[in-house]
Amino acid sequence: MSKPGIPTIKFTKLFINNEFVDATSGKTFEVINPATGTVLAHVSEGDKADVNKAVAAASKAFSRNSPWRSMTAFERSQLMQKFADLVWEHRDYLAALESADNGKTYANAQGDIFASVATFRYYAGWCDKIKGTTINDDPKYVTYTQKEPIGVVGQIIPWNYPFLMLAWKWGPALATGCTIILKPAEQTPLSALFAASLIKEAGFPPGVINVIPGYGPTAGAAISEHPDIRKVAFTGSTEIGHIIMEAAAKTNLKRVSLELGGKSPLVIFDDCDVKKAAQIAHNAIFDNHGQSCCAGSRTFVQSGIYDEFVQHAKKLASQIKVGDPFDPTTQQGPQIDQDMLDKVIGLINSGKQEGAVVETGGERLGTKGYFVKPTVFSQVQDNMRIAKEEIFGPVQSILKFKTMDEVIDRANSTNYGLAAGIITQDIDKALLFAKSVEAGSVWINCYDAITPARPFGGFKNSGVGRELGEEGLKEYLEVKTIAIKVGI
């Protein structure tokens, strides 16, 4: 393959009923390359009128006796595998598109595409394994349950892992036989539109998948408020999670699954190999430029190794090469946009003002694009904003602790509960922590150990429901109980 760089952008229109179409309003919006701040493409801006058209197409695709509803589970699985094959065939192009649109390094984008293909294939395998039960509670009856697809579902995804979040949403929705209206984030619509072209090429019937780029308060709200959408799946901020749930409550009580923010603790005990622990903690926060819902954004280090740990953490962060996402030596690209740059810099400044110590970084890098110097704060206290709020940037906050009891309480003293990690050689400590921490995923002597088979989601304000694994299917299924009286 030739040297990767910004690719030709082939698809910029809405995808409804297997056709690429202009927005009803005729409007378009600019998609920006975050590495340069320049315009990559003009993409059709969907709103309520377009969501209505997409819902009509998805409803027709879900109607009784439609081609989609008439397929066997095996045929559905084959279609999903065919789509996964096409994604794999176009993986270099898709990675380049993702890198240009999001600013993540080309190598990281390749990793995301690989994980997405694994997710499609994992869920393709589930199509013919969705089962009900039989219930023998009364000899006069034969009773069984049947799992059925919920129907037309809306999916609203963020910009931090555009294609991977699409995979987490499409995998279970297609495996269960639902039909879909997806709204990618306004910052990163390009990989979803290319994926739509592959859906058509794979041979999915019209209306099964529709993609409507646009803004949250218009296209997004039209999805969460729509009376004919029976479920909405959302990944993004806790603030918008509240709005989505309220919209569902006020309209048709559509099912809601939410994957929201976090302030995940990673607890490091002084019995560990400090250098290895520092590397795990470093990756836990700096991966994807800190733009990860489960980022290990509170690094708790036991007092005996605190000073040594801070030195390792500082060295690792100061060695990160920040720059052009397509340069193979680059490890960190830009933040996604001006808003996020302002938010991250604002929180860094609050850390300085509240008395945390900047070990490295602590400011914007350059004036073009949205780059932030990898930052490490030591002497962070629980009441500082950098210890409480989701920064969503390359900023490590290192806190000191003395005892297990103390660190469990401090780890849990947040409204979030997405993930947690512990590094220790003592199995008793590891299991006590895993049992006591309020988080949907706990990683012991590792971090971000996510695969398609492992359920992922949040306790408390970090979300509702689970994605991935068998649990992820439940969010797209209704249970029907059928009782047959015998011998009447």
Ligand code: NAI
């Ligand atoms: P956001 O929650 O506003 O955006 C996520 C998605 O929701 C986008 O597709 C957006 O268009 C849509 N949306 C926005 N308003 C909506 C509405 N009223 N109705 C329906 N959909 C709506 O997140 P944003 O503004 O991009 O980032 C803000 C903060 O959220 C970040 O700083 C970070 O802390 C957090 N975040 C968390 C993510 C996660 O993976 N859990 C992903 C992205 C952001």
Ligand code: MG
């Ligand atoms: Mg927002």
